[in-house]
Amino acid sequence: MSNLRKGFPVLERYTYLNTAASGLLHEKVLEFRQEHDLDFLISGSVLKENQGRLLAKVREEVGESFNCEPNRVGLVPNFSYGFNTLLEGIEKPKKVLLLNNDYPSINWPVESRDFEICYAEINEFLEENIVEVLKKEQPQFFAFSIVQYINGIKLSTAFLTQLKKDFPEVIFVADGTQFLGTEAFDFDASGIDVVISSTYKWLNAGYGNGFMLFNKDIEGKISPKHLGFGSLQGKYKAQEGNFLGKFEPGHQDTLNYGSLGEALKLIKDIGISTIESLVNVLKSHAKQVFTEMNLLEEAVVKRGEHSSIFNIKGDDKLYQYLREKDIIVSQRGEGLRVSFHYFNTEEELGVLVKALKAYKK
Template sequence: MDNLRKGFPVLQQYTYLNTAASGLLPEKVWEFRQDHDLDFLIQASILKEKQGEVLTEVREAVGDFFHCAPNRVALVPNFSYGFNSLLESISGDKKALLLENDYPSINWPVKSRKFETVFAKIDQNLEDNILQKIEKEKPDFFAFSIVQYINGVKLGIDFLKELKQKFPDLILIADGTQYLGTENFKFDETNIDVVISSCYKWLNGGYGNGFMLFNDDIQGKISPKHLGFGSLQGKYKAHEGNFIGKFEPGHQDTLNYGSLKVAIDVIKEKGMENIETQVKKLKNGAAQKFLEAGLIEPWIGERPDIAPLFNIKGDEKLSEKLRSEGVITSRRGDGIRVSMHYFNTEDELKLLFKLLKI
């Protein structure tokens, strides 16, 4: 357990249950950033001459960690940039399926374009709602969060696999920002067409870095249009049909993407299996306690595949009380969002339960 908490100084000051809002910055990432900018200060363009090598290492690290060939990994500054770029590559006469009240950075960009849009309701019949909408409306693509940002409702990877098998022509576009880093994820086994993610939450990569993972079939279904000098720079670009280059048209930031590489190294050092085990223990224990206290809706807490974030009943007064006791959470919707990651402990949850009087 000490190894999982090592390298996060903020844990000495707070009970941090707010990864769903912002992940912690590991010491090793901070050290890399300090060294990088010192090198830039004294080397200037000499440092940037190594940009291609650095970005190749990041791309390969992301691909290796998420089981996706590096020539199908695009590096983008955040989810929203990547998602909007992707939408620009889909013709406006297509029909989109979205989830009601999904993350605004998913639903707003789709609704702002010319796509015909239909919605599936998020409730105890979520999976059936999705299937019925697809069968009735026959959308061309389905864009969704794997984990809902407000209440933690999660679409299971097995369900998504089955969905693609049943509707092979449906393009699945997944936001992994509230999911990736909580459990092992093998992209090429999921049948998802595109996964896009920012990395400042559960991957602890800091801000300004993200990525897109593409399956083998997607290139013939979309037509990316962005181009720039950066589109042909570096390995896996010029000689690979320039597909991922169309999502990387400009100069890439070695500071932020290099931070992601170090963050992945930190996760691998701690062990993804250890991380997944700890997250599972914490989320299951929290779900049971919240259910018993009536702080979350039963249909959410009793789902077979839950995420480590919950929206519990509570007002601004309770939120302020938690903060005064050093317990960091977020106000979301009508409640208080509590999220736990691998560096949290059962003792920290006991403190939370004590303050909630449950």
């Protein structure tokens, strides 16, 4: 485990339990970024002559990581850009199912457009709530986070796969930002139509890069309108025609997308199964401890499968107390959000628990 912490200098300074807010920069990613910009400094446009090969390689790495053909991988700067582009390509009016109090970057763009909207409640009966609303309201689209950003409530991929089988006409659009990088994910087997993800959290790829995964049947169901010279450039855009390019109308940043490629190589070297196992152990122990300390909301305690994100009871004073002890968490919702990734340890969980108990005295 100690070897997996190497390359993340932040971990030597803080008890960092905040990947749900921002992942960390690994030294290998930093090395790529420094070499890239040095090459740009001394080569100028000569470096950019090779950008097509670099971007094609990144698509292939994304596709390999999540089982999606590279010509169905879109490279976008972040979730919001990709999602808004997709929404603009939906002929309105349409009825959309959202989760009440889901991530604002999902709900706000939908609510600001001319869609009819229905909602399912996020609680211990989330799956039943979704099925009930799908049956009753019969929406054309379902847009949702796989993992909830405030409290970590998670929709299992098994549930989503079955849900798509039960409601095949509904287009599923998933935010994978708080999910991808924590466990193995097979996009083509999932049944989800579109997955969009920023990659600065659990993939530790830095800012300014993200991706979209499209299933084989989505083209024709949405008609994105963004166009630019970059829409026609590149090996995989040519294969896909204009559809993929309409999500990539401008210049693509080889520094940021190259960083994503390096981050995915690091995950491949470690092994996603290893990461999943480490995260599972930590999140199980954390849920047990937080439940015993009466720190979790009832809906989380009552559910079975959960992510490695938890919202524990706490206020601004507790937040400041933890920060003074170099324990990094976030203030979200009505409490403090704590999140564990593969580079965290049981000892760090112990540091947090000790601090929480000391604060109560």
